[in-house]
Amino acid sequence: MGLNNKKLSLTYRFLRVVGLNYSEEEYGQVSLWKVVCRVCKTYRDSFLINCVMESWILSPLLPRKIRPWILKKIGCHVSKNIFVGDHVRIDAGHANLIYIEEHAHITGGCRLLCHQRNLKGYCVGDDAAKLPYSLGEIHIGKGVMIGMETLIMPGVTIGDGAIVGAYSLVTRDIPAWTIATGRPAKVVKYISQRE
Template sequence: MENKNKKLSLTFRMLRALGFNYSETAYGNVTFFGVIKKVFVTFRNNLLESWMDCWIFAPVLPRKMRPWIMRKWGCKVGKGCFIGDHVRIDIGHADMITLEDSVSIAGGTRLLCHQRDFSDYCVGDDYMKLGYTIKPIILKKGCLVGMESFVMPGVTIGEGAVVAAGSMVTKDLPAWTVAMGRPAKVVKQIPDRVK
C-alpha cells in the first residue's frame, strides 16, 4: 500500500510539474498514461463538438446529427429528440445523461453531471482539493428545457415538463409542470385537455 501511495505521489508531482493541477481527492487514480489517453479522447470529443454547430450540417443538426453525436459521447438518447445549437454537456460523464423519447433541449443549455462538493468547505481550505459530487441527469419523455438553462447533477425532469428559458434546475421537477427561475421552481401545473 505504501509503495502504491509513493507511486501516486510521484505521478502527481510529475503531472504538477507539467502544469496539471489534479486534486488527489477527486482524481486518486490518475496515471501519466491515463492523462495521455485523456488528451486523445479530448481531441476526438472536441472534433465531434465542432460538428455540433457546423453550418454545413444545418438541415440535419437538431434532430439527426446532434443526437447522434451525443450517443457517440455515451449519452442515452431516445427517438425524436431535438437538440438546439450551442448545447453543452458534461462530456466526461456523458454516460450518466439520459434523454428519453421526444425530449427538446433549446440552444445554449448546459447539462452538468458533476460539481465541486462544498459540504465540508471552510475558511482557509484549498478549493482545488475539494472532491466532486457526481450524479446522473434524466430528462423524461417529451420534456422541454428552455434556452440558456442549466440542469445540475442528480436532476430528473418529469414527463412533459417545461423549463423556462434561463432557469437553473437544481432539484427534480414533476411531470406536466412548468418551472422557472434560479433555482427553478414549479409555477404551474399543465392541465388535462378538456374534450
C-alpha cells in the same frame, strides 16, 4: 498526505508539477495510460462538439439527426426523436451520466452539468481546487421541453412532459407535467388533463 496516507502516483505528481491542479481524491492514483486515453477522448469529443455540432454546412440535419448522434457518440444515453438546439453544451467528461428520453427538446444554449465541487467540509484556509467532485446523473424525461440558455445541475430529474422556462437554473427535480421557471427553477403551474 491525503488519500488515507496512500502514496500519490508518479503521473499525478507530474501533472501537479506542470500546473494541472486536479483533486487528489479523484486523480491521486491515476496511471499514465489512463491520462493518455482521457486526453485522446477529450480531443475527439472536442472535435465533434466544436466542429461538427455547429457546422453550417450540416445545419438542416443538425438538431434532429447529427447533434443527437454526437451526444450518443460522446457517451450520453439518448433515445429516439430528440431535438438538440445550437450551442448546447454537455459535461463531456461525464457524458455517461446524462439520460435523454424520446421526444425531448433541448433548445439553444442549454448546459447540462454532471459534476461540481463537493463543498462538504470546506473551511477557511482550504484550497477549493483540491476539493473532490460530486457527480450526479441528469435524467430528461419523455417529451420534456427545456427553454433556451437553461443550466441543469448534477443529480436532477426532469419528469415526463415537463416544460422548463428559458434562462432557468435547475437545481432540483422537476415533477412530470409541470411548468417550472426561474433561478432556481420552481414549479409555477401543473399541467391539467385534457377533458
